[in-house]
Amino acid sequence: MDSKYDLMSGKCSNSKFSLKFKPTPIVFHNKNGPPSPKKIKLNNSKAEIPIPNSNSNSNFGNKCKLSIQEQKRKLPVFQNRNKLLDLIKRHQTLIILGETGCGKTTQIPQYIYSARLQNNGRIAVTQPRRVAAISIATRVSQEIGNGAGIGDTVGYLVRFEEVTSKNTKILYLTDGMLLREAIVDNLLMQYTVIILDEAHERTIHTDVLFGIVKNAQKVRDERKLTPLKVIIMSATMDVDHFSKYFECKVVYLEGRTYPVNIFYTKAPQDDYQTACVATFFKIHRQAPADEDVLIFLTGQEEIEAVVHQIRLLAKDPEVNGPPVRVYPLYASQPSSQQICVFQSVPENTRKVIVSTNVAETSITISGVKHVIDSGMVKVRSYHPTTGLDALKVQRISQEQAWQRTGRAGRVSEGNCYRIYTKFQFECLQKSTMPEIERCNLSTVVLQLLSLEIHAAHFDFMDKPPKESVASAFEQLNMLGAIEDVDSGKLTELGTQMALFPLDPRFSKILLSASNYGCLEEALTIVAILSGESIFLNPPAKRDQVQALRQKFYSAYGDHIMLLNAFREYTNVSQNNRRSWCHEHYINIRNITYAREVRAQLADICRKCQIPASSCGSNMDQVRKCLLTGLFTNVAELHRDRSYITLDKRQIVSIHPSSCIHGQKPPYILFTEVVQTSKCYLRSLTTINVEWLLEIVPDYVRIRNIKCVD
């Protein structure tokens, strides 16, 4: 062991992720060329030759001076334009498999539009992410270029932003938005063509839409209404699964990316973090400085540790190679830090990005030539029997491995170093488990019920676990949203709950707030809870932040603290808000978003005729109101100083991020519990246990909960 690499004595205090020894070089097998997934060719036997200079979905660079029309003609999909149009004309449902860079997302809707296949209706194109819907719509609007801007022929629709008009014929929207539209009109009559894009990602929204569009198409047909064309676009390898479900033809489109050399390790690696660092320095010594490196790891803490290790080692005089700029990347970063990964570095400097799976799909960084794939990912999964969410580090799927690999071949030929053996790769699950199989389903079950569909009888492509459906029904029943567990008929309350873009427990809180005279306060808390954290926590300034935050502190816990912070924020004049947020370590993006969510929720409350009310400084009212939705989330202090949940008798702990961490109140209400190294309760409020008897007497009786000390 070489002591100069012993970082234990250095500033890296977290022993879990410290580098304990000098990283030994990792030996790789070289597999020349990508053993790319099995391809199904379009009946056309002539394969297209990949054309350099691709433009990506999210990053429309104008590197060459080609006109828009010339660029369109150079896209691989253009060669198949007439054939595609013919197929779309002849088939009511079609699956289009398109590799990255083939141009399917931007071009196919335009082809349909110019051939007038949409008749008098609209073409909807769904995307899993907001930014994608907006940026693609903007691009397509430029391409159509009929003198009209975005929102005319081409528009987009995402939460809080609708850029459309009566003339809009091509509409890019998030899958979640189309799903909400389906609740109002389950036949989706304003559309004559619906394209579900990125179907391979299997978001819970896209999965539900599969069944909804299939049904809409069938019913419209039976009732002799305007027919609906359905196109599924995907990059999946598992096409059989899709074609069986939709019973339709599959078309394959070749992409336009550069080849990527794959390297596997010769032996399995136990310590994938150290192996990633060692592999980085191997590349660093050999490759030209202008070739950027992207490392995939699992979480914030791990990433910060590896960033630290690389910085330290790069300074070591014995490490050869150019200077290094290291950038961490994960979604919960403040956006100011995230932007840094797009900045170019000085000449003769190595750029390396250490990222979670955000860099797999959500964020595209151009110029990456080398990818290091740890083979691991952090996944959240729901256990219906316990109601617990677990956050576990596990192996990625083969699909994910290919997605990561592809990140090295976007601008030129690249390399991908897989920190696992070829055999290990072959043992990986082929596909990532769809979200619907590992989620709490109460929102989906409620949405389906408002369409008069019982989730147990819904035509899912992959059925969610029976236990998840059952526990969702049980929860909705306890909340009073359905008449009984079996019939699944919505009560009036349930019908109102379905109108909110929220977890049903949060909708319940809002709908019962008038009973406690605290709608204003409930709206604020629920809006903040349904988004990302409004508090910034830079580890370097922990003490400073802690001191500043005392200003918002409440002995009742985190919910009231969030309320205090938001009240302060709204008291600050518009012009000073930016600097106020900066001074108080508040994430301005997230608090601004919370304000928008709050306005939307307030609007729905008005429509439900919930009278406005405020409880001023009477926080008991708010705390009781929170219990109306979260009564199953109560934990009691035990003699041995640990906490146990009243509902399922789980042993749990207060998460260190809570403002009452370190205190031991006898009863606490929690927003969620996530199992990582322990079962941690997040976002807490202290309560009096007698309140349970007053608020949910039936629940107390059924669960046989003791409400007196």
Next chain:
DNA sequence: AATCCTTGG
């Protein structure tokens, strides 16, 4: 006593 993958409405 010691910390959190990622989307979406």
